[in-house]
Amino acid sequence: MTFHVIIGAGAAAARTALLLAAEGERVKILSRSGAGPDHPLVEKVSADAGDADRLTGPLEGAATLFGCAAPPYHRWPQEFPALADGMLTAAARTGVPYVMLGNLYGYGLVDGPVRPELPLRATGPKGSLRARLWQEAAASGVRVTEVRAAQFYGAGAVSVFSLMVQPRVLAGALALVPQEPDLPHSYSSIGDTARTLVAASRDDRSWGRAWHVPAVTPSARELAARLAVLAGAPVPRLEQLTERDLALLALTDPFWAELGEVLETPGLPYVSDFTDTEKLLGLTATPVDEVLAELL
Numbered sequence: 001m002t003f004h005v006i007i008g009a010g011a012a013a014a015r016t017a018l019l020l021a022a023e024g025e026r027v028k029i030l031s032r033s034g035a036g037p038d039h040p041l042v043e044k045v046s047a048d049a050g051d052a053d054r055l056t057g058p059l060e061g062a063a064t065l066f067g068c069a070a071p072p073y074h075r076w077p078q079e080f081p082a083l084a085d086g087m088l089t090a091a092a093r094t095g096v097p098y099v100m101l102g103n104l105y106g107y108g109l110v111d112g113p114v115r116p117e118l119p120l121r122a123t124g125p126k127g128s129l130r131a132r133l134w135q136e137a138a139a140s141g142v143r144v145t146e147v148r149a150a151q152f153y154g155a156g157a158v159s160v161f162s163l164m165v166q167p168r169v170l171a172g173a174l175a176l177v178p179q180e181p182d183l184p185h186s187y188s189s190i191g192d193t194a195r196t197l198v199a200a201s202r203d204d205r206s207w208g209r210a211w212h213v214p215a216v217t218p219s220a221r222e223l224a225a226r227l228a229v230l231a232g233a234p235v236p237r238l239e240q241l242t243e244r245d246l247a248l249l250a251l252t253d254p255f256w257a258e259l260g261e262v263l264e265t266p267g268l269p270y271v272s273d274f275t276d277t278e279k280l281l282g283l284t285a286t287p288v289d290e291v292l293a294e295l296l
Contacts, residue, residue, distance in 0.1 A: 001026050005062045007049045007087055008069030009035040011156025012101055015194035016066055017042050028058055031069065050082040052089035059094045064201045068101045074254035077125050084133045088140055097143040099201045104148055104272060106131035113273040116210040126258065138208060145206035149193045149213040150186035150272040154291040157190055161220065165238065169224045172234040177220055178246060178259045181238040186215035186272035187223065189291040192283065199281040212274040214285035227292050
């Protein structure tokens with residue numbers, strides 16, 4: 001029976017595992033914690049994916065390697081290179097096709113829609129790291145593709161919206177956000193991310209290129225308003241955090257210091273163009289209300 005290996009135990013990894021298992025395919029999901037969804041076809045393995053020797057054994061004979069893991073947000077520069085190298089090295093040793101889960105950070109500031117063919121010109125530490133990890137993978141000789149998601153939302157998502165807006169809206173409280181709340185901004189659901197990972201793994205046109213996860217592009221205020229309506233919560237109140245606010249918050253938690261680099265281009269919409277994903281992989285974005293209803 002065909003089996004796949006998924007690295008990571010977050011929402012995208014879990015949803016991808018369940019999507020494959022629902023089709024009757026076996027999955028090994030590896031993470032340091034050994035966590036993962038409960039399903040008869042999903043085997044949960046505790047392992048450090050940064051250790052290529054430890055990863056190579058479970059990967060032998062697999063149909064696909066899905067790399068969905070990431071270090072703690074403020075530890076990316078210190079920990080991501082070793083994690084990425086472990087997965088890439090294991091894929092090279094075994095010849096297993098490798099599907100990377102990425103995001104849009106590598107493009108840097110863009111005036112206009114963000115398209116997969118744009119050069120990766122980010123200059124900040126997170127964006128330049130993301131760009132370098134893809135460039136190294138693409139030059140490695142491994143059959144590799146990258147699926148790039150916009151800001152996550154929906155059940156299991158961890159993002160600015162899920163952490164800073166969603167709970168405040170549901171509580172009827174003021175939400176302070178580190179982005180311009182009335183500018184259109186692209187969001188990718190966890191479910192659409194999993195579907196894109198699987199679809200990309202099955203298309204021979206994938207290797208050596210990137211795909212964008214289908215996305216919806218409301219403003220943060222519009223997305224919050226839809227959530228409030230579905231939850232029966234009061235009309236949301238959103239205000240933008242200032243640079244001074246973020247600087248003060250950074251004194252309490254290193255997470256806050258990381259946000260300045262990766263926010264959208266000031267004063268402009270941030271729009272992910274997923275035309276190729278729609279035309280070639282046959283995927284489009286799940287309607288907002290459906291994603292939010294699942295979350296609730």
